[in-house]
Amino acid sequence: MREKLGKISNFLVSLAAGIASFVFTLVAVLVVTDFNEKLAASLIMGLFALLIVWVASEQPNSSQARAVSALIKRLLAVGSGDLTSPTPAAVRREMPALAAAVDNLFEQVRSNLDNVHAIALYDPVTSLPNRVHFKREADRVLKARGWDDGVALLFIDLDGFKEVNDSLGHAQGDQVLTMVANRLRIVVKAETREDSLAPPLLARLAGDEFTLLFPRVREPAEAERIAQSALVALCEPFEVGEQTIDMGASIGVALSPRHGTDLAALMKAADIAMYHAKESGRSQASMFHARMAAAFEEKVQTEKALREALGRSEFELAYQPQLDARSGVVVAGEALIRWNHPYDGLRLPDSFIGIAEESSLIVDIGDWVIDGVAATAARWHARGMAQRLTFNVSPKQIERADFFDRLRAAVERHQAPLRMLELEITETLVMKCGDRVIAELAALRAEGLSIAIDDFGSGYSNLARLKDMPLDRVKLDRSLTADVDRSEGALAIVTAVIHLIHGVGCEVVGEGVERREQLDLLRAVGCDVVQGFAFSEALAETEFLDWVRDNAPLRLLPRSA
Template sequence: MDMRAQKVLIVDDEPVNIVIIESAVSSLANVISISNSLEALHLIEIHKPDLIILDISMPKRSGFDICRAVKADMSLRDIPILFVTSFTDSQNERKALELGAIDFIAKPIDIEICRMRVKNHLLIQRQKSQLSIYNERILEEKEQLNITLNAIADGVIATDAEGVVTFINPVAQRLTGFNEFQACGRKVDEIMDLRDATTNAGMINPALYTMKVKRPVSIAFNVKLISKQGKECRVEDTASPILDTQGRVKGSVVVFQDVSESVAMAVQMTHVANHDQLTGLPNRVLLHDKIVQSINRTDKAQHSVALLLIDIDNFKYLNDALGHKVGDSIILSVSKRLQHACGSSATLARVGGDEFACLLTHEDSGLSADEVAMSCLQSAREPIHIDGKHHQLSLSIGISLFPQDAASAEEMMRHSDTAMYRAKATGKDKFSFFSKDLKLAMRKRVETEIKLRTALDNNSLTVFFQPKYDLNLNKVVGAESLVRLIDEDGNITPPDEFIPLSEETGLIHRLGKQVLVKSCEFIAKCVEANELFKIAVNVSAQQIANPYFAKEVEEVIVSTGVDPGLLELEVTESALMADFDQTRNVLLALSSLGLSLALDDFGTGYSSLSYLRQFPLNVLKIDRSFIKDMDTEPQALDIVTAIVRLGSCLNMVLVAEGLETELQFHSLRQLGCEYGQGYYMCKPVSEDEFTERFLNKAPIMT
């Protein structure tokens, strides 16, 4: 609202009247007064007051003359004028009204009546001013609305209550093919020819429907608009009724847009999302949907559904050796062969890098699951020719049946996967059905995983320690940490069951850290007992592959406050071979912490001596398989001798694993192997037993 103070200008040649009027209106507005009528017009032009009070009879220039001059000036003519008259001056009042006066103040002047008249006219003037401002704003908003509707990227059509078009913006004109002149005044369903995109059947116009239901509506899915010229486009829209304050329908407005490109893109994206990019086959998502549909359609009493999971044997090594381009060519060749082997009625999908799946239902051809599996195996045995070279492949296939061994799509996928791994484990190039023993193995695996996760969550993994001896001094100098999984009932799960499972599930990182923390805490306990035992902790390939592993080890060392020189990490040769640069960087970072690095199971892996020299290794551990046979097989003894000499040449400490006899003990000591561990000296023992026997200086040998 305009809060500007209003002005009242008084023109009267009698000072007494001016004083009286001023006293009446001074509380209502800013008052400007003048007794010289000749200067009045100039003062009006300067101040442009909101109200003028004129005396009629003035000697130099009458009030009528001033009134005529004001009304003749376009910039002043809207200023209201009140004349001061006597009660008997009716003739002058008529003349004043003719000249444009709006009211009169009678003489003698009643101050209260004068104030009320002026107050009312000032209020009217203020309201007129506000109304003018509002009108200007409405005009501006209307203009802005028109600009917006004409510039908006959507089509906009407005109708009256009868569905006759009253407005159509340029986009709507382009999509319908009707210009503004042609569209306005015609029924909206004549302008918007809407059809079902699939059946081409006509549809009710949403502008009409929204008025019928008196609420906003959206256009039905799968609708197309046909323009006046016959051009089709897919559209989406919303329509709303225009209601007055009493809720009566006054018209409607419909907003719509061309979504033809979006629909085409959605179709393409749906295909991309459900199909493999390389082969064009259905992917895992689409296969899952098809399995669910097949299960829902199957009569369990008479028919079954078969799912074959097909894996290319050793494809990873082939792909890494020959490159992804050749690998992709092999995948394409295998997919074409499998399509032929499975038949056109089966659903073949690519569900992984080198994995396919074939879905067979009772609606397919008469081939059984094992017949299709045999056909697939045979198709892969023929060499694949790429760039003049022959590549010999084989497949491993796992088969799951609904309802025989699975009750859902998810179970079929899991069971066929388990059966496929059974086929691989028993020689490859074969197929295997999911069976009861596999089901028991799966159940045991799930139970083991639950136990492992519970132990990790509760920090309840148990660490045993196998003492490490100085063979020359026959003295314990350290130990190797060996993790054990023991449940609440005291049942022990062998490491060869839960360690591979932890690697498959990704839990190896949590497991490794928990063992490392417990081992470092044990180091601190030994230090408190004045024994500086070096404790060795096994590290998996997955841990070494983690670029932040050294940082995690450092955090454990700092948090437990141990001397890193009392910590040794054991890595296998296979772990070193994963990624040379990455592994070397991690090992260098670990070595910089001040701890020792040992190469575990030396002689059984794949590392070369040139690689060995470039890693910051301190210790070589001779694998137990060589130690076990060195008493009876000269070749095993020769290998141990060579490893000891190699370690000496590389200036590395030698540790023999798996010592079980007195002869092995003395032979290794004579060869120059400094350290050893094994059942001959001591089996792995619990922390409490280790503490009792070796921290309390009990006898060493058993």
Template sequence: MAEAIHSKRGVVLVADDDPVMRMLMLEMLAQVGLHGVEAADGLEAVALFRTADPDLVLMDVDMPRMDGFTACAEMRKLDSGATVPIIMVTGGDDLEAVTNAYEAGATDFVSKPINWPILGHRVLYVLRASDAIVRLRIADAHNRAVLAAIPDTFFRLNKDGFYLDYEQGYDTKAAFPPVSCVGKHVSEVLPAPIAARLLDQMHTVLASQRVRTVEYDLTLESGDVQHFEARLVTTGAGDVFGLVRDISERKRTEEQIRRLAYCDSLTGIPNRQAFLETLERELARSKRNDKKFAVLFMDLDAFKRINDTLGHNVGDLLLKIVSDRLRETVRPGDLVAHDEGTSLARLGGDEFTILLPDLDKVEDALNVAHRIKDAMRRPFLIEGHEIFVTASIGISLYPEDGDDCNSLLKFADTAMYHAKNCGKNNAKLYSSSLTMQIMSHVQLEVGLRRALQNDELYLLYQPQIDVRSGEIVGVEALVRWRHPERGIISPTEFIPLAEETGLIVPIGEWVLRSACNQARSWQRLTHRSLRMAVNLSARQFKDENLAQIVLSALSDTGLEPRLLELELTEGTLMDDAKATLVTLEQLRGIGVYLSIDDFGTGYSSMNYLKRFDVRALKIDKSFICGLPQDSENAAITRAIIAMAHGLKMVVVAEGVETGEQLVLLEEYGCDMAQGFYFGRPSPAEAITEKLRLQTCVAK
């Protein structure tokens, strides 16, 4: 303890005309860890007090030139002497000296003869007490500074509700002057309802000894409404201390946060959370009143294409206009009467929902859905672009389809996907059979994800024949799936699913590697350059790693790039013509053979077709199947062949099933053909046998 004090308050001024007494006092101080400075009389003591800035003075009463009483009084007059403790040394029975010492400003006294061990501890005690007083004064100054800086209003109430103290905060607009409060009852100052609440909480605070809060509003003379919060706490003496804070800004911020939490930042309409809460309320209301309602789930068709081709800024503007058009299309009478603002919402992306209450018949919901579809079909003019979109809408009904919010929203979503699968630009009602379809779809997806790992996928091959010589000059690889439970699953069923889920990318890479490996085997067997054709899906073609995947497959299998033909549809090539040119340039750089598959079923710009610089063009089988009887198909086929040859492209006819078709194609100048007439897709072994026979005949 002595060391702690010495580190902070260690200087003691010893004033006595007796050198021995001074020496003894200094020795005593040193023993308790204090440093002493000495003065031989009162005048010297006052002078030393000014320069040494002592923490305590130990001074004899009787001294020459200036006695201890006078020296003490002089020290107290100094700015630095107001709080320094001064201990006077007096005669043992000199009561008058003690009285005079206190009158002169002494803090304490010590009687002679001095008990030296006790004196040291007494000095420490006085220093400790002085230090505590200093800290209290500093704390009081701090408290006053804090109170002066706080904008809140403070008050104190007695247990009966009368103001005992009241100090107005500088930033509390609806505070009252202290003269209007002190001595008055709460009910005389505040409006009756607020006063009643404040008194009720005050009694609770007194009973529970816990802090309580009261929020209330006051209307200012200007007419503005301000929000306040009063926090109440007991003082422990039967009174209640209160702090009033203006929380108007906080309330405004909370309201803004609430709007942000429940409002879609892009379109300005309610968001998913707001819609779900509205749906919960409407569900409870409809249950009480035995009413029906519908949930409409709308999704824009091919919205991703707009983002990809025109940019996300155009996509965002489109969503804003769509939300405006929805507000205009859905009449107020269609929405929840007591909560129109959140009956229409954007769930996210291009998904919107609408809540239709109090339905009399299902047709009412369908009518609203058809109005929305018609509104969406009108062109959107955005930044010079005329954009056409359609909408697919699913509808679920309460109570027919479900009696909870999650089910109704999920079933409306399911019906919307059914509408898309039925050709888009549709509105469909939910039915339980749709759930079975969705479950089957999910199971099929799970199975497809396992198919690669379990070696359930395999390849069949269809030969491509040179029309003039009849020789096999190429083979197209076709992927098949042998499901462990369902058996062979048609490509028309699992390929679209693979496209939708993105599984087409790893499946496509497996097909590419397997086909290249088989082509290399046939090349070693027959010593002939047999081209292997592999279809590329749109998803694969847009994969940024496509060129690397092709290079890796060729490198690992040893197949020459010129013997690999990559087939792309018109739609894939024209989806983003500029990006297509970049990818095609990469593939041409590798040296692979490029062709357009199913030509005639999409839309190709002749200008782009020329710029794409592909090697071959495959006429879709829909034009071949009617030959030679169908004159229109014959004319189209002849025109396509002529156009392709004009662009120096090889022409392949797909779907050749009869000899008559082959003769006609040869007459038109078609270069190659494939179809059932030459053989159905077959395992590698069957193609190997055909190649052997062809090699033997050639020899």
């Protein structure tokens, strides 16, 4: 109907224009007689005709106008979130090319939004929901649960995944994460209950952290059983290419409403339980308990106090003598950190180093130790002393790309002779350190620095690895030396280890010597250097210097025949 009215309107406009042109021309012919006036009249009639043509050409096509109006309304609907309605039929009929272009545009926009949605809510490596998606869905589950419905949250942290990434590379590390996700999917499928109002949630939160949320789990025993199923699945070896990887996982378990009614409280409880599982030996699951929260809070407070301690100069170094096992001469002093806590008094390393290791604080504390050791070595050198000064470094320190530059800078700053310094690294670090670290250690050793392995025998050892390392000494862990005078088996093991270490060209240092009988037997089986409370505890620098002066060589421990 509208189309017919539009055609009638165009016809009437054209008819009116024709009648007006005819009347104007007739009047001009009858009235105008002069040539100039006729010329002017002709010009006016021409302009009038042009005006009539322009009006006719500008008269809108009503069908197209309605189509454009419909398209405008459709585009404005996007502001309300409508990206799915089709292009109006009027546009398809009157402007098919424009309609096709609009359809393609909306299809591309929808595709882009789908991609953004996937990136925002899903992990690109495992295709699992990410932290944002998990939080949204978990909040919904917790709010929808009945008053007697329980919810179990499992917080999973892979054990040893960082080593996998470091040794195999991130590409194969991503493959392992995908395999972990697939194993957890199997666990979720096996534990899904038909009567559950919502399916279990599985997500990758970040890095090597995963989480599982199971609705309608009422009893701790049921949650622990599910956690054990996940643990068994993740402790199976992973086959990546030609590599077989053993990792395992530490799992923290929390229940709602017992351990929290909202997601934040539940996540905190599960996180605390997970750290308890790690500290208890890894590859195990722990159910949250209130006493864990107290221990965690103490840990948080200790970490905060450690940060403040660095700024307040609350740390100091103490030095424990190392003696030649045969002559009794003091050949070195081990620098050990002490913390003058403002409320607790003097705190030994065992009470805070583990917490520092779990954070970046160990790097800053380690830098402080290195600077203090370099300054001490310079002072000892100025006094004409020749004793070595040994100090420990954390794996987190030595793994930093700038560690060796920072060590050299401290030595140069204090003008300390490298030959007076001995760097102690852990047995675990020796087993896994890369070629770059070995090359840097070798370069320092060539310049005079000594290298020692600390606590040998407390972890996984590979004697074949020792012969390839730039080493001077190996320190036997006190667990090896503790019973050498009380157990023939312990003595036999220590004797064999000492001979093997001598075989790769290193000296042996016996730690934890507390009795004369230990000293006599260690000396008899070839131990080169001894250290322990049988001689002296760790001393302040002035006390150490006095002790060295008064006990050189040590006369309290007679040489064995």
